[in-house]
Amino acid sequence: MNIPAPKHPNLRADAAWVVFQILENGKSSRDCLNTAQQRHAAKDRAWLQEMSMGVLRQLPQLQLWMRQLLDKPLKGNKKVIEHLIMLGLYQLAFSRVSAHAAVAETVAATSALKAPGLKGLVNAVLRNFQRQELSQQRSEDPRIQAGLPKWLYKMLMTDYPEQHQTITQAMNTVAPIWLRVNRLKISRENFLCELQKNNIKATACDSHPDALILQTRTDIPGLPGFEDGWFAVQDGAAQLAALYLQPEANERILDCCAAPGGKTGHILELQPKLTHLLALDFDAQRLARVNENMERLQHSVTIQQGDASQPETWWDGQAFDRILLDAPCSATGVIRRHPDIRWLRNKEDIGQLVLLQATILDALWPTLKPGGTFLYATCSVLNAENTQQMRAFLGRHTDASLAPITNSETCDSPGRQILPGEQQMDGFYYCRLIKSQQTH
Numbered sequence: 524m525n526i527p528a529p530k531h532p533n534l535r536a537d538a539a540w541v542v543f544q545i546l547e548n549g550k551s552s553r554d555c556l557n558t559a560q561q562r563h564a565a566k567d568r569a570w571l572q573e574m575s576m577g578v579l580r581q582l583p584q585l586q587l588w589m590r591q592l593l594d595k596p597l598k599g600n601k602k603v604i605e606h607l608i609m610l611g612l613y614q615l616a617f618s619r620v621s622a623h624a625a626v627a628e629t630v631a632a633t634s635a636l637k638a639p640g641l642k643g644l645v646n647a648v649l650r651n652f653q654r655q656e657l658s659q660q661r662s663e664d665p666r667i668q669a670g671l672p673k674w675l676y677k678m679l680m681t682d683y684p685e686q687h688q689t690i691t692q693a694m695n696t697v698a699p700i701w702l703r704v705n706r707l708k709i710s711r712e713n714f715l716c717e718l719q720k721n722n723i724k725a726t727a728c729d730s731h732p733d734a735l736i737l738q739t740r741t742d743i744p745g746l747p748g749f750e751d752g753w754f755a756v757q758d759g760a761a762q763l764a765a766l767y768l769q770p771e772a773n774e775r776i777l778d779c780c781a782a783p784g785g786k787t788g789h790i791l792e793l794q795p796k797l798t799h800l801l802a803l804d805f806d807a808q809r810l811a812r813v814n815e816n817m818e819r820l821q822h823s824v825t826i827q828q829g830d831a832s833q834p835e836t837w838w839d840g841q842a843f844d845r846i847l848l849d850a851p852c853s854a855t856g857v858i859r860r861h862p863d864i865r866w867l868r869n870k871e872d873i874g875q876l877v878l879l880q881a882t883i884l885d886a887l888w889p890t891l892k893p894g895g896t897f898l899y900a901t902c903s904v905l906n907a908e909n910t911q912q913m914r915a916f917l918g919r920h921t922d923a924s925l926a927p928i929t930n931s932e933t934c935d936s937p938g939r940q941i942l943p944g945e946q947q948m949d950g951f952y953y954c955r956l957i958k959s960q961q962t963h
Contacts, residue, residue, distance in 0.1 A: 524548065526603055529635040532562040534571055535628055536635035539607035541575040545863045547602065552576065552863040565742065578606070578613045579862035580695050583667040585609040588616075588657050592648045597641075604641050607632055611649045616658035626650065670695055674870035675855065682906045686942065690904065693944030698860040700737040701947075703757040703785070705820055706792050711735065714754065717747040728946075731762050733792070736947060752820040757785040760856070760902070760941050760951035764847055765789035767928055767953055768898045772796035774844035779831050779887060782809030784816040786847060791822045802826045803837065831883045834890050842892040850880045852901035852908050856950020859943055877907050884916050888923070888958070896926065897956040902949060904942060909952040913937040917956075926955040 524547055529536040537559040544550040556575065560568040578585060589608055597605050607629060614625035630646045633639055652658070662668060666676040669691035679687040702725070704711045711727060715735060718725050723746065724738035736759075743749065743756060764786045770776055774797055778787045781802035791800060802817075802824050804810050813826050829837030831848070853873055854864050884899065891897055899916075901908050917923055917934055925932060928939045938954030 524599075524602065526600065528558060528562070529637075531635060533632050533635035534563065534567055535574075535607065535610060535632035537562060538571050538575040538578075539603055539610050539632065539636065541571070542578050542606040542610065543603045545579065546582075546606070546866055549867055551867065552579075552861060569740070574610060574613065574618065576862045577617060578609050579866060580670050581613060581617055582609070582866065583670055584616075584662055585612050587662055587667060588612055588652065589648075591657070592651055601638055601641065603636055604633060604638050604645065607636060608645055608648050611645065612652055615649065615652060622653065626653075671865055672869075675865060675868070678870075678873075678905055682904070683942075689944075690942055690950075693942070693950075694858045694865075696859055696944065698758070698857075698949065699947050700740060700743075700756065701758045701762070702735045702737065702754045703762050703789060703792075704733045704735060704754050705752055705788070706733055707795060708751065708821075709748065709753045714748065717753075721747055728759060730946065731759050732766075733789070734759055734762055750819070755785055755788055755816065755820060757789070758857075758860075758949045758951075759946065760948035761785055762789060763941075763951070763953065764849065764898065764900055765793050767955055768845055768847050768896065770794035770797060770845060773798050775799040775841060776801070777843045777846045777887075777890070778802045779846060779848045779883075780804055780850060781826075782806060782813050784813035786849060787813065787824055788816060788820050788822055790847070791824060800824050801843075803829050803831060805830050832879070832886045834886055838890055843890055843895060844892055845896045845898070846887055846891050847898045847900065848883065848887060849900045849902075850883060850908075852876055852880070852903040853905055854902050856902040856904045856941070856943055856952070858950075860949060873905060873907055877912060880908060880912055881915065884912075885919070888920060891958050893922075893958055893960045895958050897923075897958065899938070899952075899954045899956070901952045903952060904940065904950040909940060909954070910936055910938060913954045913956075922959040923956045924959065926957045928953055928955055 528540055541555040541559050544555040545552055556572055560571055611625055611629035614620040615622060626649045630642050633642045633645055669676055679690055683690055704714045723741060725735040728734040770790050770793055776797055781787050782804040787802045802813055807828055810826055810828055817824055827837055853868055853876055858864050903909060925937055938952055941948055941951040943950040
């Protein structure tokens with residue numbers, strides 16, 4: 524059901540519209556939030572994001588409360604009011620918004636959503652929620668406490684019987700902002716000094732030579748050196764890709780499924796003397812972001828649109844020394860950063876993604892030189908996309924062998940799985956392979 528954004532900017536109406544677009548129309552939060560946030564001043568944009576994403580984090584509990592309070596579901600164009608009610612409940616139960624403002628402003632937002640006749644209903648629901656003190660009555664169902672769909676919660680329990688609670692807790696925290704300092708422009712120490720001059724607190728990370736973690740959320744384009752390409756925003760887990768790839772001078776490297784270009788930029792910053800670096804992606808719109816990022820960082824790289832599963836349509840026939848495949852995946856490792864993912868995915872997607880990953884892996888392998896390095900990466904925490912995928916690949920390709928990233932790796936348990944929140948990083952998986960000199 525396509526409901527246009529409210530005609531006049533209204534924070535709560537716009538937040539409800541964002542949630543509606545995600546849950547009812549399957550839109551991504553990035554697109555919806557961008558549309559809504561453009562209508563508001565900078566100081567209100569963070570609030571809009573915090574509230575709408577908060578609803579998605581607590582959705583099962585909010586839906587449970589709403590079913591207790593609403594006699595019957597709203598339908599048609601009025602459906603968006605259910606999302607407004609959940610926004611009101613979220614403010615009352617989980618936010619620092621005053622109870623008076625949460626009720627009064629949420630009720631007023633019904634007019635902006637073209638449903639002024641439902642003001643009484645919204646007011647009654649929110650008042651009953653307060654009167655019955657339902658915010659103190661939380662479900663004891665661990666799945667509802669985790670704020671996840673049933674299929675995903677079950678998968679995490681299966682894959683991580685001893686760690687699933689820690690993982691789900693991390694999925695519901697707000698991710699820190701990591702920066703990657705462009706070492707070709709400025710040293711990490713000098714950039715840290717520039718931040719300190721501007722009263723911006725950040726800490727260096729010993730395990731990441733180019734990383735800083737901001738201690739408070741701030742306006743990124745307002746940071747020193749943004750226009751001059753001194754840094755990029757990139758989570759610590761994603762910053763490991765270039766380090767694990769280990770690029771060397773005079774090599775030909777493929778960064779596959781490269782958008783938005785964070786790993787591409789880091790590869791060049793680690794090794795500016797490459798013979799050739801190809802950033803490939805299927806999505807033309809996302810490739811435009813690669814262009815923008817490379818221009819700001821002042822990197823020169825070959826950017827090409829192409830289907831990774833069909834190298835014959837874009838490959839020039841010259842084998843690559845190293846390939847990074849940041850494969851299409853469920854993105855379950857970055858749910859804390861993008862809460863909408865949990866509601867935009869379904870169980871059937873996982874099998875399709877596993878098949879697509881295997882297809883791309885098999886298609887790209889012949890483009891790698893004998894002796895070359897292949898780094899497989901996903902921002903997933905699901906075994907089917909990670910260790911099981913790599914086990915199957917090693918079984919199919921006798922000329923592939925592990926180049927272990929950690930000391931604990933074996934062919935039965937290949938790669939490094941980073942869990943959400945581990946060393947403040949997103950969930951991520953890496954597996955590094957070497958192609959034998961003798962092809963079979």
